[in-house]
Amino acid sequence: MTAPAHARTSADLIRAEEPVLAHNYHPLPVVVARAEGAWVEDVEGRRYLDMLAGYSALNFGHRHPALIQAAHDQLDRLTLTSRAFHNDRLAEFAERLAALTGLDMVLPMNTGAEAVESGIKVARKWAYDVKGVPDGQATIVVAADNFHGRTTTIVSFSTDESARAGFGPFTPGFRIVPYNDLAALEEAVDETTAAVLIEPIQGEAGVIIPDAGYLTGVRELTRRKGCLFIADEIQSGLGRTGRTLAVEHESVVPDVLLLGKALGGGIVPVSAVVARREVMGVLGPGEHGSTFGGNPLAAAVGTAVVELLETGEFQRRADELGLVLREGLQALEGQGVTGFRARGLWAGVDVDPALGTGREISERLMREGILVKDTHGSTIRLAPPLTVTADELRSALGTLEKVLGQAG
The missing domain is CATH 3.40.640.10 (Type I PLP-dependent aspartate aminotransferase-like (Major domain))
Known part of the structure; x- marks a missing residue:
């Protein structure tokens, strides 16, 4: 018998996908079960700050x-x-x-x-x-x-x-x-x-x-x-x-x-x-x-x-919080970040390849409760919901600093 979804662990569910889902994605090993605002929770109840927002599909956060x-x-x-x-x-x-x-x-x-x-x-x-x-x-x-x-x-x-x-x-x-x-x-x-x-x-x-x-x-x-x-x-x-x-x-x-x-x-x-x-x-x-x-x-x-x-509220938030994002990334340049490009609440961050691939950095951030996604090489993308707070943003950047420091 197949166990009901709510009784299966993240590892169970990831293994269950392998034989029945097309292998056209390589997702991070996190199984999201609930979400609210800028936060998601996996089936074991671990919480993560969503810094990807569904590739901008969740600009207004989860379940606005x-x-x-x-x-x-x-x-x-x-x-x-x-x-x-x-x-x-x-x-x-x-x-x-x-x-x-x-x-x-x-x-x-x-x-x-x-x-x-x-x-x-x-x-x-x-x-x-x-x-x-x-x-x-x-x-x-x-x-x-x-x-x-x-x-x-x-x-x-x-x-x-x-x-x-x-x-x-x-x-x-x-x-x-x-x-x-x-x-x-x-x-x-x-x-x-x-x-x-x-x-x-x-x-x-x-x-x-x-x-x-x-x-x-x-x-x-x-x-x-x-x-x-x-x-x-x-x-x-x-x-x-x-x-x-x-x-x-x-x-x-x-x-x-x-x-x-x-x-x-x-x-x-x-x-x-x-x-x-x-x-x-x-x-x-x-x-x-x-x-x-x-x-x-x-x-x-x-x-x-x-x-x-x-109302213009979300445009203003992206503009204002974008300054927080940019300032935080500027502080990381030379500390594992080799460069970045940002506009509003959207950034491509180039990590020193000696510290890991974009995928490896994304997995390390996931283990620290931050969800991002890599793109080519050692570049990761940051695109949090526009509902994220300045404190949450600074916390995510602090975690990135920690992960890069550990990798170094």
Whole structure:
């Protein structure tokens, strides 16, 4: 007999996954059973400070009361209609999300990858219908070291071989240029270019922040060349960097905005393409869709997320606490930290490889009650919920200092 989940230890549950789950993840050996705010608890009752926040999906912390209430209220009324019918929650969600982002129209989807795929389709359709690119010849320019998702189309323009190897043949129509290189971008854009698709900050690459003026340059170039600027803010958006959107640090408004992760409040997957009317207007009935996209439960939770952001409280918290994060990391430079990049409550921290890989540092932090995740090499990512306190943040940085000292 299989023991009930509540009677099984962390080690039991990890072993039980091995024969029945696909091995497409290598999670840290912690089994989370409960969570509240910035804290999670494993099945044995050990508590951990969550310094990853679901790769920014939990910007508002675990089980934020307003978001839980919105979900509970909607669960008692209506969860799914499909887009075959209207539902009474979708209009408000779209109205408020468009207003929050300064754009006009919303295409609701579920996951971040779906939003990226949808943005690509919208851009290609716009290129053919509006720009006049010959059918089948539209190109999209992207940046090296990007991370936009895991579908076959998206990995076709990844430069990460672990994401690509074994998944070809790949989708054509993409040109890859170095990130943060306006000259290379200028050379790659031509009359066939439908859009330039970039992350305002590259998350998976290690929280890579471009030079000041880069986003402004991308905006100016795309306008001059007559193509679209698509900003993938699935990780960087919705308060994470101290602004509603990371592009706001340069007062840039893209033609197309991709959102996800935090838009679902850590409760349900919610994503969206938000765009100018003349761009989104190219879609007609039957040309794109999603059974669950824009469902009433997602719309209710998404509206509650937008309502939290409308106050500006979380953007201010990320901005102010980001100073605490930056000061703490600066103090660790030369003490095991070889460099870091931070904006708001988001940082990529490079650890001296002599002290361990990013994975090893993450495991040591886990044993001390701090949850982070490594990325490439000896780099770890810090992205706590925006509900974290300054004291909790300083405590986590103190633990990082301790772990690095022990490793040295």
